[in-house]
Amino acid sequence: MAIGKDVVKLVVPSLVSFMNKYREQEFGKNPQKYIKQSSDDVERQLKAIYR
Numbered sequence: 511m512a513i514g515k516d517v518v519k520l521v522v523p524s525l526v527s528f529m530n531k532y533r534e535q536e537f538g539k540n541p542q543k544y545i546k547q548s549s550d551d552v553e554r555q556l557k558a559i560y561r
Contacts, residue, residue: 514559522552
């Protein structure tokens with residue numbers, strides 16, 4: 511669906527940017543607490559929702 515593609519185009523680049531920015535900096539004491547999935551996993555889940 512077109513909506514699913516638009517959601518992926520909006521969310522995934524923002525997530526990648528966030529992860530790249532904070533991966534290099536100290537993101538609290540436990541970054542795994544906040545960053546639990548890769549951008550590929552999130553993209554797959556979004557595509558599954560909008561099938």
